[in-house]
Amino acid sequence: MTDALTIDPNQSALVTGATGYVAGWIVKNLLDAGVTVHAAVRDPDNADKVAHLKQLEQEAPGTLKLFKADLLDPGSYTDAMAGCSVVFHTASPFILSFDDAQKDLIEPARQGTLNVLDSVNKTESVKRVVLTSSCAAIYGDNIDLETSGKPALDETDWNRTSSLTHQPYSYSKTLAEQAAWKTVERQSRWDLVTINPSLVLGPGINPRSTSASLGMFKQFASGQLKAGVPAFYIAAVDVRDVADAHIKAAFTPQAKGRYIVSGHDSSFIEFAEIMRREFGDGYGFPKRILPKPLVWLVGPLADKAMTRAMVSRNVGHPIRFDHSKSERELGVQYRPLQESITDFFNQLLETGQIPKASG
Numbered sequence: 001m002t003d004a005l006t007i008d009p010n011q012s013a014l015v016t017g018a019t020g021y022v023a024g025w026i027v028k029n030l031l032d033a034g035v036t037v038h039a040a041v042r043d044p045d046n047a048d049k050v051a052h053l054k055q056l057e058q059e060a061p062g063t064l065k066l067f068k069a070d071l072l073d074p075g076s077y078t079d080a081m082a083g084c085s086v087v088f089h090t091a092s093p094f095i096l097s098f099d100d101a102q103k104d105l106i107e108p109a110r111q112g113t114l115n116v117l118d119s120v121n122k123t124e125s126v127k128r129v130v131l132t133s134s135c136a137a138i139y140g141d142n143i144d145l146e147t148s149g150k151p152a153l154d155e156t157d158w159n160r161t162s163s164l165t166h167q168p169y170s171y172s173k174t175l176a177e178q179a180a181w182k183t184v185e186r187q188s189r190w191d192l193v194t195i196n197p198s199l200v201l202g203p204g205i206n207p208r209s210t211s212a213s214l215g216m217f218k219q220f221a222s223g224q225l226k227a228g229v230p231a232f233y234i235a236a237v238d239v240r241d242v243a244d245a246h247i248k249a250a251f252t253p254q255a256k257g258r259y260i261v262s263g264h265d266s267s268f269i270e271f272a273e274i275m276r277r278e279f280g281d282g283y284g285f286p287k288r289i290l291p292k293p294l295v296w297l298v299g300p301l302a303d304k305a306m307t308r309a310m311v312s313r314n315v316g317h318p319i320r321f322d323h324s325k326s327e328r329e330l331g332v333q334y335r336p337l338q339e340s341i342t343d344f345f346n347q348l349l350e351t352g353q354i355p356k357a358s359g
Contacts, residue, residue, distance in 0.1 A: 005247065005248055005251055005252070005331075006251070007033040007034075007035065007247075007251050009033060009034030009035055009061070009062070011035060011036070011084075011085050011086070012035070012036040012037070012038055012083050012084045012085065013030055013035050013036070013037055013038065013084055013085065013086040013087070013088065013250070014037075014038040014040060014077070014080055014081050014084040014086070014087045014088065015027055015030070015037060015038070015039055015040065015088045015090060016040045016069070016071070016077065016080075016087070016088065016089045016090055016091035016116060017040070017041075017071070017089075017090045017091025017092065018037075018039035018040055018041050018053060018066075018090075019041050019049050019050065019053070019206065019209065020090055020091065020209060021200065021204050021206075021209045021210065021211040021239060022090055022132060022197075022200060022239055022242050022243055022246070023088070023090040023091075024052065024053075024056075024204055024205030024206050024209060024243075025204075025205055025239055025240055025242070025243030025244075026088055026090065026243045026246050026247065027039060027053060027056060027064070027205070028056050028060070028205055028243075029243055029244070029247045030062060030247070031056050031057055031059075031060035031061070031062030031063075031064065032060045032061070032062065033062065033247075034060075034061040034062050035062050036062060036063040036064075036065065037062060037063070037064050037065065038065050038067055038080045038081070038084055039053055039064060039065065039066050039067065040067045040068075040069040040077060040080040040091070041066060041067070041068065041069070042068070042069070042070060043068065044066035044067065044068050050066060052205055052206040053066070056205065067079060067080035071091050071092075071093065071108075071112040071115065071116070072093075072108055072111060072112055072115065073115070074115050074118065075115075075118075075119065076115075077115070077116055077119040078119050078122065078123070081119050081120065081123045081125075081126065082123065082125070083125050084123070084125055084126060085125055085126060085127050085128070086126070086127070086128050086129075086130065086250045086251075087116070087120055087126055087128075087129045087130070088130050088132075088246055088250065089113065089116050089117075089129060089130070089131045089132065090132040090246075091112065091116075092109060092112065092132070092173075092176075093105070093108040093109055093112060098168075101164045101165070101168040101171075101172075102164055105168055105169065105172045106164065106168065106171065106172045106175060108172075109172035109173065109175065109176045110172070110175045110176045110179050112176070113131070113176045113177075113179055113180050114179055114183065117129065117180060117183045117184075120190060121183075121187060124189070126189075126190050127189070127190050127191070128190060128191050128192075128193065128250060129180075129184075129190060129191075129192050129193070130193050130194075130195065130246050130249045130250045131177065131180050131192060131193070131194045131195070132194075132195055132197075132246070133173060133176070133177040133180075133194040133195065133196045133258070134170075134173040134177075134196055134197060135196050135197060135198045135235065135260065135262060135321065136159060136162075136167075136169065136170035136173040136174065137158065137159050137170070137173045137174040137176075137177045137178075137196060138153055138155075138157050138158065138159060138196055138260065138321070139153055139157065139159055139161075139170075139319070140159045140160070140161035140162035140166070140167050140170050140171075140174075141161055141162075141167065141310070141313035141314050141317075142233055142313065142314045142317035142318065142319040143313045143314070143317045144157075144159075144160075144161055145317070145318070145319055145320060146317065151320065152320040152321055152322040153260075153319075153320065153321050153322065154260065154321070154322040154325070155196070155257060155258040155259065155260055155325055158174065158178075159171070159173075159174040161313075162174060166307070166309055166310070167310065177194055177196075180192060180194070191256070193249040193250070193255050193256065193257065193258075193259070194257070194258045194259065195242065195245050195246055195249060195259055195261050196258055196259060196260050196261060197237050197242045197245075197261045197262060198234070198235035198236055198237050198260075198261075198262035198263075198321060199212060199213055199234055199235065199236045199237070200212070200213060200236075200237055200238075200239050200242055201213035201217075201236055201237075201238065201239065201340050201341065201344050202238040202239040202240055202335075202340045202343055202344050203239070203240075203343045203344055203346075203347040204239065204347070207347050207348075207350075207351045207353075208351070208353075211239075213236075213344070214348075214353075216271075217344065217345060217348060217354065218348075218353070218354060220271065220272060220275060220283070220285055220286070221275075221283045221285075221345075221348075221354045221355075222283075222284075223283060223284030225272075225284075225285075225286045226284035226285075226286060227286070227288075227290070228286050228287070228288040228289055228290040229268040229269055229272065229286045229288075229289060229290060230268065230289070230290050230292070230295040230299070230311070230315045231267070231268075231269070231289045231290075231292065231315050231316045232267060232268045232314065232315060233265070233266070233267045233314075233317065233318045233319050234266060234267060234268065234319065235262045235263075235264065235265050235266065235319055235320075235321050236262070236263065236264050236266050236271075236337060236340070237261055237262050237263040237264070237334065237340075238263060238334070238335045238339070238340040239340075240335065241261065241263060241332060241333075241334055241335055242261055244332060245259060245261045245326055245330055245332050248330040248331060248332065249330060252329070252330060254329070255329060255330060256329075259325055259326045259329070259330060260321050260322065260323050260325065260326060261323065261326050261332065262321040262323050263323070263334035263335065263337065263340075264334070264337040265318070265319060265320045265321065266337060268286075269286065269288075269289055270337075271341065272285045272286045272287070273285075274337065274338050274341045274342075275341060275345060278338070278341070278342050278345070279345060279357070280357065282357025282358065283357050292311070292315050292316050295311055295315055296308055296311045296312065296315075299311050
């Protein structure tokens with residue numbers, strides 16, 4: 001989808017967290033455009049982790065260079081960044097569980113971003129940084145839309161309701177992006193563009209890469225949710241569209257500020273309906289919505305992240321995002337939700353991450 005964009009192949013670009021879900025498609029698009037990609041990874045000597053990146057290089061005119069770097073190690077991106085005009089900062093601490101939100105989640109997310117930007121400040125060649133942020137930095141809970149008084153949230157909105165004790169992951173994404181904007185304001189050599197995606201889904205370049213949507217799809221297919229799902233409204237976007245937005249944000253000179261990248265305002269039950277329509281009833285996809293009082297009562301017992309405050313402020317409350325800025329200024333064209341779900345589910349079937357339904 002980046003064919004209409006003019007990209008000078010005689011340049012280098014750094015991608016942090018290059019083995020990641022979104023990063024894989026960014027690397028592919030850059031290599032296809034002939035760019036020299038500096039791919040920063042934790043262990044470039046781990047053949048299994050980087051094999052898919054090397055395969056991309058073989059199939060494209062661009063050049064891949066692997067660099068060792070650690071998000072929380074100050075200065076570790078200096079060598080990887082040398083000579084690059086653009087930095088795509090996609091790396092972020094991935095923590096599934098934590099004991100101390102401040103120490104284990106907030107500080108790593110914020111400090112990791114500051115470490116990368118400190119290297120940017122010391123690298124004269126860098127002119128633009130494209131930061132992978134999140135819609136979690138736009139809002140904390142679905143009810144925030146109602147209190148905003150708007151028909152849909154946009155790039156002027158910030159998450160002001162998350163905290164150390166309520167939605168700490170969203171709080172960490174908010175603090176990390178705010179720290180990035182404060183850093184860029186203190187200098188004038190390079191500029192910053194942020195991409196704020198909603199739930200990212202779709203096939204990965206590396207089919208084994210992790211994503212927030214992977215666990216959800218496995219749950220849907222396992223039959224664990226056959227009794228029903230909460231009335232969770234959630235926005236979603238295809239991983240290929242997210243990568244496309246990053247590329248366009250990097251190489252569209254007039255790109256500026258934040259960009260909500262979210263293709264569809266959807267829900268758990270709509271996800272299930274699409275899966276059932278495409279893959280049949282053999283997986284036990286949910287067909288009904290659970291009553292909110294029941295979810296409020298038993299949700300915290302099934303999942304400690306599903307606190308009663310989270311249930312109260314999200315279940316039954318629609319969420320809507322205005323993605324018109326990404327369409328207008330970057331030319332992002334969003335894939336149909338059905339295509340994203342079908343392609344993703346098929347990849348999970350092909351790789352054995354979801355077993356094929358019997359019968």
